[in-house]
Amino acid sequence: MVVMTRWLDPDEQRTWRAFLSASRGLMETLDRELQRDAGMPHAYYEILVRLSEAPDRRMRMSELATETASSRSRLSHAAARLEAAGWIRREECPTDRRGQLAVLTEQGFATLAAAAPGHVEGVRRHLFDALSPAQVDQLRRISEAVADQLNAS
Amino acid sequence: MVVMTRWLDPDEQRTWRAFLSASRGLMETLDRELQRDAGMPHAYYEILVRLSEAPDRRMRMSELATETASSRSRLSHAAARLEAAGWIRREECPTDRRGQLAVLTEQGFATLAAAAPGHVEGVRRHLFDALSPAQVDQLRRISEAVADQLNAS
DNA sequence: CCGGTGTAGTTGAGCGCTCAACTAAATCGC
DNA sequence: GCGATTTAGTTGAGCGCTCAACTACACCGG
Numbered sequence: 001m002v003v004m005t006r007w008l009d010p011d012e013q014r015t016w017r018a019f020l021s022a023s024r025g026l027m028e029t030l031d032r033e034l035q036r037d038a039g040m041p042h043a044y045y046e047i048l049v050r051l052s053e054a055p056d057r058r059m060r061m062s063e064l065a066t067e068t069a070s071s072r073s074r075l076s077h078a079a080a081r082l083e084a085a086g087w088i089r090r091e092e093c094p095t096d097r098r099g100q101l102a103v104l105t106e107q108g109f110a111t112l113a114a115a116a117p118g119h120v121e122g123v124r125r126h127l128f129d130a131l132s133p134a135q136v137d138q139l140r141r142i143s144e145a146v147a148d149q150l151n152a153s
Numbered sequence: 154m155v156v157m158t159r160w161l162d163p164d165e166q167r168t169w170r171a172f173l174s175a176s177r178g179l180m181e182t183l184d185r186e187l188q189r190d191a192g193m194p195h196a197y198y199e200i201l202v203r204l205s206e207a208p209d210r211r212m213r214m215s216e217l218a219t220e221t222a223s224s225r226s227r228l229s230h231a232a233a234r235l236e237a238a239g240w241i242r243r244e245e246c247p248t249d250r251r252g253q254l255a256v257l258t259e260q261g262f263a264t265l266a267a268a269a270p271g272h273v274e275g276v277r278r279h280l281f282d283a284l285s286p287a288q289v290d291q292l293r294r295i296s297e298a299v300a301d302q303l304n305a306s
Numbered sequence: 307c308c309g310g311t312g313t314a315g316t317t318g319a320g321c322g323c324t325c326a327a328c329t330a331a332a333t334c335g336c
Numbered sequence: 337g338c339g340a341t342t343t344a345g346t347t348g349a350g351c352g353c354t355c356a357a358c359t360a361c362a363c364c365g366g
Contacts, residue, residue: 005270012281015289018296019280020199021222023176025303035324041352046173062314069174074353076316081352098314098361117158127172128165130302131295136168138291142284143171149283150178185354194322215344227323229346234322251331251344 026126033122038115040085043070045119047078048087048104048112057104060093064102087111179279186275191268193238196223198272200231201240201257201265210257213246217255240264 008016031042038045050067051057059067065075079102082088087108093099104112128136161169184195191198203220204210212220218228232255235241240261246252257265281289 005273006277007273008276008281011293012289015293015296016276016280018293018300022296022299022303023180025222026299027176029303032324043352060314065315069178071354072315073317073355077352080316093314096314096362100315120158120160123161123169124159125306126302127169127299128161130298135291135295135298136165138288139295140164140168140171142288142292142295143168143175145283145288146175146179146280147171149279150175150182153278188354196322213344218345224324225345226325226347230322233346246344249332249344253345 029126030119030122034115034119037118038111040111040115043068044078044082044087045112045115047075047082047102048108051088051102051104052109052112057109058091058101061100061102082108182279183272183275187268187272190271191264193264193268196221197231197235197240198265198268200228200235200255201261202269204241204255204257205262205265210262211244211254214253214255235261 027042034040034042034045040048046068047064050064051059061075061079062072065072068075070078079088079090082102083090085108086105088102088104091101091103093101131139180195187193187195187198193201199221200217203217204212214228214232215225218225221228223231232241232243235255236243238261239258241255241257244254244256246254284292
């Protein structure tokens with residue numbers, strides 16, 4: 001006999017729909033705010049953040065792809081846009097002739113520095129202000145468990 | 154004096170990054186699975202689900218937009234694709250000459266019925282299997298709080 | 307040192323989305 | 337009733353993404 005689908009029970013269904021609406025709503029809101037205030041989508045903001053935290057504000061493309069959890073292709077397209085905006089530039093990698101380094105420009109750093117306070121405020125207003133300290137902790141554990149599950153499979 | 158930015162403390166930072174990676178990873182995984190197994194993105198799956206639950210499997214475009222939390226524009230583009238795929242059709246609204254009804258076709262219902270078990274299994278594997286019953290409850294409360302916050306602002 | 311395999315990164319087509327502009331019909335206020 | 341406003345839905349441009357195909361280089365085994 002074929003295995004029957006274990007459908008979601010009403011509690012799970014409610015959780016799933018609430019999660020969908022909250023996580024999508026949150027990301028859409030932050031994306032829109034960042035687009036409006038800094039002229040970039042959230043994904044590009046994150047790339048600039050990672051670069052700003054790297055030694056010499058530069059990083060190999062593949063490392064940057066791993067850290068931002070994006071495909072090489074996605075990062076490559078994004079880098080083209082970021083370079084056209086003047087926020088990063090590319091340099092040859094001295095130790096691997098296949099490699100490229102993404103380097104945050106001064107202008108990119110300045111743009112990031114200008115965008116960061118508003119964005120952090122947004123994350124606070126839309127996420128953390130809605131949660132108790134205990135819930136923040138719960139959300140961290142839940143997120144880490146889900147992320148681990150994804151990496152395991 | 155200007156108000157200083159309240160930066161995220163290390164706990165909040167960790168929670169935020171874990172949440173980003175989990176929620177994006179989860180949605181990307183489910184999207185890819187649905188694209189592979191049913192030839193549609195998750196957003197379209199949800200539209201078909203909502204239609205399948207509606208009386209006579211039909212719904213006004215704007216109501217459908219509200220229920221799926223999408224803009225009229227998004228739904229309009231999506232409906233065009235879904236209609237081209239033969240999964241929905243449009244009908245004139247009898248009570249409002251501006252209105253359109255989206256109607257789930259037999260073929261659309263069949264496609265949905267074929268896709269649903271695999272998708273539910275995916276939600277289970279990637280999300281609920283990683284969480285304890287208490288965490289499912291926590292996630293629901295957290296998500297509802299965040300969604301409420303978004304609607305309030 | 308050389309052929310095969312793996313890795314780094316790019317490219318182009320196609321898709322789903324946003325945003326702004328638009329048409330058309332309903333409804334409100336006097 | 338009738339002009340002004342609001343609501344329903346569509347459209348097209350532009351953007352960011354995926355997927356698959358591709359180039360170029362590194363590295364491994366004999």
